[in-house]
């Protein structure tokens with residue numbers, strides 16, 4: 522039997538390999554992975570733990586918080602605040618940034634996360650996940666401010682997600698391709714199960730919430746309409762549709778077998794650029810997808826080039842198989 526490579530070894534080798542990741546970043550990723558393990562255990566308990574249902578509170582975006590949203594947020598903060606690798610954190614579940622308390626050493630990195638993605642699926646036992654993004658703290662001796670987080674996605678130094686499904690899978694990039702790790706529950710360790718993940722450039726599978734169709738803009742309507750016409754239409758092939766309603770699960774399927782995911786701007790709330798959040802959903806996922814050979818845009822420009830203006834900024838998202846994303850983007854940007 523070939524030797525198993527655990528996450529720790531993978532990260533140590535990344536560090537040794539021309540110093541691809543500094544020791545502090547290695548520690549950070551280990552700590553995030555450990556937090557994901559704890560969240561995975563809480564998720565698995567389900568009705569046997571105090572994890573189901575609503576927490577009777579709202580987050581900054583006006584969304585009802587589930588108990589697990591809050592638990593996952595606390596687990597990530599507690600795991601990360603004392604190690605000396607971070608200066609501050611930001612989360613979907615916290616209005617402002619969280620500064621590492623000054624009783625702990627201050628590190629060079631900023632961590633952003635969506636602690637629990639796919640909240641509506643918790644109580645129905647469907648895959649959910651955690652998404653995270655790592656940035657470097659800008660140079661200088663002054664304390665960290667919210668504006669320090671407002672860096673475009675192309676400046677991320679690490680990004681990943683962990684999907685809590687039939688298996689718990691951690692998917693990671695440090696800018697050198699995408700690696701996948703499966704949690705061995707008996708051993709409590711993440712084991713490398715795929716390296717150099719590649720997303721096929723073409724696909725016959727799309728993911729979009731079709732119930733919003735009447736609110737879409739013309740380019741998205743045209744794209745989906747052409748897919749729906751199947752073999753007889755301009756695309757000349759039949760398409761399949763999937764929508765889990767957990768971005769992690771939909772992105773993970775695309776990582777595994779290709780596809781295109783759309784959560785576009787729509788007319789329900791015309792002043793909002795979209796539903797998903799740029800800094801801790803679209804940026805990390807966009808970078809992972811690009812690192813696996815796919816593409817990610819907001820219909821008009823590359824997600825990773827968007828200069829964020831606020832921490833909880835929303836964005837229209839089209840990502841996945843390269844040729845399909847380029848097609849939808851070209852419908853938004855006619856020559």
Ligand code: AHG
Nearest residue numbers: 635637638639640641730766767768
């Ligand atoms: P979150 O649970 O972190 O708020 O994110 C939910 C997001 C995303 O995971 C998913 O793709 C989308 O919301 C589902 O939206 P609909 O309910 O409109 O399908």
Ligand code: MN
Nearest residue numbers: 635637638639
């Ligand atoms: Mn989310």
Ligand code: MN
Nearest residue numbers: 613635637638
């Ligand atoms: Mn969330």
